Amino acid sequence: MKMLINVPESVVADALRGMAAAHPELTVDVENRVILRRDAPVAGKVALVSGGGSGHEPLHGGFVGPGMLSAACPGEVFTSPVPDQMLRAAAAVDSGAGVLFIVKNYTGDVLNFDMAAELAEDEGIQVAKVLVDDDVAVTDSLYTAGRRGTGATLFVEKIAGAAAEEGQPLERVEALARQVNESSRSFGVALSACTTPAKGSPTFDLPSGELELGVGIHGEPGRERRAMMTSGEIADFAVHAILDDMTPRNPVLVLVNGMGATPLLELYGFNAEVQRVLSQRGVAVARTLVGNYVTSLDMAGASVTLCQVDEELLRLWDAPVRTAGLRWGV
Amino acid sequence: MLDAEFFRRWMTATAASVDREADRLTALDSPIGDADHGSNLRRGFTAVRAALEKEDPGTPGAVLVLAGRQLISTVGGASGPLYGTLLRRTGKDLGDAAEVDETRFAEALRVGVDAVMQLGGAAPGDKTMIDALVPAVDALSAGFEAARSAAEQGAEATTPLQARKGRASYLGERSIGHQDPGATSAALLIAALIDAGADTAGE
Numbered sequence: 001m002k003m004l005i006n007v008p009e010s011v012v013a014d015a016l017r018g019m020a021a022a023h024p025e026l027t028v029d030v031e032n033r034v035i036l037r038r039d040a041p042v043a044g045k046v047a048l049v050s051g052g053g054s055g056h057e058p059l060h061g062g063f064v065g066p067g068m069l070s071a072a073c074p075g076e077v078f079t080s081p082v083p084d085q086m087l088r089a090a091a092a093v094d095s096g097a098g099v100l101f102i103v104k105n106y107t108g109d110v111l112n113f114d115m116a117a118e119l120a121e122d123e124g125i126q127v128a129k130v131l132v133d134d135d136v137a138v139t140d141s142l143y144t145a146g147r148r149g150t151g152a153t154l155f156v157e158k159i160a161g162a163a164a165e166e167g168q169p170l171e172r173v174e175a176l177a178r179q180v181n182e183s184s185r186s187f188g189v190a191l192s193a194c195t196t197p198a199k200g201s202p203t204f205d206l207p208s209g210e211l212e213l214g215v216g217i218h219g220e221p222g223r224e225r226r227a228m229m230t231s232g233e234i235a236d237f238a239v240h241a242i243l244d245d246m247t248p249r250n251p252v253l254v255l256v257n258g259m260g261a262t263p264l265l266e267l268y269g270f271n272a273e274v275q276r277v278l279s280q281r282g283v284a285v286a287r288t289l290v291g292n293y294v295t296s297l298d299m300a301g302a303s304v305t306l307c308q309v310d311e312e313l314l315r316l317w318d319a320p321v322r323t324a325g326l327r328w329g330v
Numbered sequence: 331m332l333d334a335e336f337f338r339r340w341m342t343a344t345a346a347s348v349d350r351e352a353d354r355l356t357a358l359d360s361p362i363g364d365a366d367h368g369s370n371l372r373r374g375f376t377a378v379r380a381a382l383e384k385e386d387p388g389t390p391g392a393v394l395v396l397a398g399r400q401l402i403s404t405v406g407g408a409s410g411p412l413y414g415t416l417l418r419r420t421g422k423d424l425g426d427a428a429e430v431d432e433t434r435f436a437e438a439l440r441v442g443v444d445a446v447m448q449l450g451g452a453a454p455g456d457k458t459m460i461d462a463l464v465p466a467v468d469a470l471s472a473g474f475e476a477a478r479s480a481a482e483q484g485a486e487a488t489t490p491l492q493a494r495k496g497r498a499s500y501l502g503e504r505s506i507g508h509q510d511p512g513a514t515s516a517a518l519l520i521a522a523l524i525d526a527g528a529d530t531a532g533e
Contacts, residue, residue, distance in 0.1 A: 053406075076373075078364045079406040107496045108407035111449065115402065115411055143492075144499035199356070199365040218364050220500040 001195050001202075008197040012054045012074055019061060023324050026064060033085050035061040035072045040093040046164040046173045047071070047093035049086060050102040050157060052109050053078040055196070055297045056217055058325025059153060066330070067321035068161035069102075077196050077297075078218045080108035086116035090125050098126035098170035100177060102156055104149025105133035128170055130177040132156055134186045134305065136245040137214025137222040148216050151255050151294050151305030152184035155317075158326065162319035176316070180307060185246045187238040188222070188303030190215035190259065194296045213237060217259070217296045217303075231266070235273030238304045243281055248308040251286035253317060254278070255305040260295035262302055267291065270302055278306075286314055293325065331429040336526055337393040338382055343525035345375035347518045358511040362498040367409065367511040374405035374413070390430055394421025408496055409512065412446050412459065413519075419445035436470040443467050450495060457493040457505065459512035461485065466520045474523040481520035485513040 005011050013030055020028035027036040041047065050060045051073030060072035071089035075081035090099045099120065103113045110131070117127045132149035160177040168176075190212040193202035203219045206212055211229065214222020229237070256271040258264070271290045278285055286309055294303070309317065320329030348355070352368030359367035377400040387393045398418030402410050420442030424430055430438070443463045452458040462484040469480035488510035496512070498505045 075406045076366070076370065079366055079370055080408075080410075082403050082406050082410055084403050106408075107450065108410070111408055111411035112406065138500060143494045144502075145496055148500070196365060198369050199360065203360065203365055216500060218497065220364075220497055221504060222500070 001200050003195075003197060005197055008200070011197045012076060015054070015057075016061075016074070019324070025322075026324070029088075032088050033074055033081065034089045034092065035064050035074070036089065036092055037064055037066070037070050040070050041095035042070075043095050044097055044167055045095055046097045046168070046170045047090070047095065047099045048102060048157065048161055048164055048173075049073070049089045049093065049099055050153070051075065051081045051086060051089070052104050052106070053080055053218070055194075056295050058292075059294045060157070062325025063154070063157050063323050065321070065323035067165050067319060068157050068323050068326065077198065080106065080112045083112050083116035083119055086113060087119045087123070090116070090120045090127065091123065094125045098128065100160060100164070100170065100173055101127060101129040102153065102160070102177065103129055103131050104153055105131050105146050106148065107145050109149075126170060128174040130156065130160075130174060130181060132181050134181060134184045135216065136185050136187055136241055137216070139223075148220070150188060150217050151186040151257050151303050152181055152307060154255060154293050154326070155184055155253060155305065155307045156180045158321060159313055159316045161321070162316035165319065176313070180313065183309070183313070184305060184307040185242040186303055186305040187241045188215045188217070188259070188301065189213050189234055189238060190219065190299055190301040191228075192261065192300040194219045194260065194299035196297065211301070214241070215301060217294060219296060219299060231270045232273045232276070235270060235277050235304075239274055239277040239281070242304065242306055243283070246306070246308070248283050248306065250308045250310055251284040251314075252278070253307040253309055254285055254288040255293065255303075255307075256288070256290045257294050257303045257305065258292035259299040259301040259303065260292060261298045261300040264291065267302060274304055287317060331431055332390060332435055333429045334387065334389050334393050337390045339526035340522055341375070341378050341382060341393065341397050343522035344519050345379045347522050347525075348372050348375045348515065351515075351518055355511050355515055358509055358514055362493065362501055362505050362508045363511060364497060366407070367515065370405050370407055370409055371413070371515055374401040374410065377401075377404040389424070389426055389428055390435075391421045391424035391426060394418065394424065397421075408450065409515075412450055412512075415449050416442045416446045416463070418442075432473075433471065436467060439470065440467045452495045455491060456495045457488045457491040457498065457510045457513070458495050459510075459516040461488045461491075461510065462513040462516035462520065466516075474527050478517075478521045478524055481517040485509060485517040488513045
């Protein structure tokens with residue numbers, strides 16, 4: 001497997017050095033692995049800190065900036081960051097208004113953020129946490145680690161980020177983040193496995209004529225494997241899986257997210273099919289975002305996330321944002 | 331009696347064993363996880379070894395607390411907090427004692443294992459490190475050798491189980507037929523007690 005890297009051990013550090021060079025509006029602490037808004041801490045503003053394994057770019061470092069995250073902690077590839085990183089991030093961005101940790105529901109992320117929250121509170125930093133668990137492909141949460149956090153993370157970070165930017169207090173920002181998570185559902189499909197730099201070969205075996213329905217963002221298997229389907233058939237399956245779990249009464253935000261190796265040509269075509277299914281099911285669409293936002297290294301495939309929004313959530317979604325990976329209204 | 335030197339050797343022996351077996355741990359993690367268990371633990375125990383050389387903690391408890399803190403700070407994923415908690419809580423339970431006997435060590439290790447179960451929410455049979463650690467603690471009163479066999483058998487017994495915790499749980503029935511990498515590394519930790527003890531006998 002050919003990769004544009006030096007050695008697997010330095011992949012994350014090399015990426016952070018490159019990110020620092022490309023984005024002078026960020027402070028990138030390569031040694032301690034923290035990406036910060038350059039103007040943090042912002043007086044009176046609740047700080048948002050997220051993080052997780054690397055390999056999902058632009059999540060989370062690409063979403064640091066005005067209107068979204070205050071800091072991000074990138075872990076090793078597909079491995080959660082460590083509490084030291086989150087503590088350092090929280091201390092750097094807290095203005096005294098408190099910090100919201102946005103945590104995807106994976107065992108490692110949850111445990112490390114829990115430990116970091118304890119450490120931060122010991123240092124007098126007020127911390128709230130929101131757990132993102134939007135993936136409907138995981139149905140039986142009694143016998144699994146629970147629903148995974150995937151595409152809805154972007155909605156949570158954007159909407160809570162806008163509320164924090166307006167100066168709303170921690171408990172309100174936290175409540176909005178929870179509301180966004182509870183209003184969001186995702187479903188992903190993989191057309192190929194991804195390859196981690198450390199392993200150098202595909203993390204699972206997916207024959208060329210098959211696809212994995214309900215895949216996670218680390219290539220974790222989902223519901224079932226089938227013979228390859230058309231874009232329209234995949235959209236039918238994914239959107240119905242979501243709507244089996246949620247009946248939106250309000251318009252939805254739509255995220256058609258690429259897993260890393262699927263070109264925009266295909267993603268836009270897939271979005272056309274997603275919009276067709278939503279229209280057939282009578283679901284109104286407020287806004288749509290198409291692109292690679294929550295990726296899985298070089299995996300081919302896509303995920304669909306819907307978030308049911310009221311007027312306030314929509315207003316916060318539309319609010320200006322200025323980050324490496326998401327930017328509008330400024 | 332087991333002194334700080336013994337616990338230091340235990341950690342060093344674990345580090346050597348994790349180094350040796352890292353590829354095997356990663357291979358076990360490949361079909362049911364994301365193929366990084368070996369490299370993550372190796373990073374952690376390398377840090378443990380470096381910290382023990384630098385700081386020289388003087389009691390059994392201090393050695394384990396320091397090692398646990400290093401793992402939490404360097405491993406990441408679920409393994410960092412879980413292994414870190416195991417060693418830290420065991421060390422805290424040992425307190426300031428300059429030496430402990432094997433019975434006292436077994437009691438403290440049980441406190442550590444209980445803390446891991448509480449933190450991760452896993453019980454025996456969930457196909458996790460607990461499946462090696464619980465039988466090991468139960469067997470520890472009969473000596474290190476008995477604990478080693480119990481841990482290894484516990485790790486092997488995870489093969490037919492369906493994972494209920496961690497990333498492997500998403501595989502459902504497809505996790506059956508693979509030995510759990512966490513239980514396997516936990517067995518390495520327990521087996522390293524023999525290496526640490528053998529050195530004592532030779533002194």
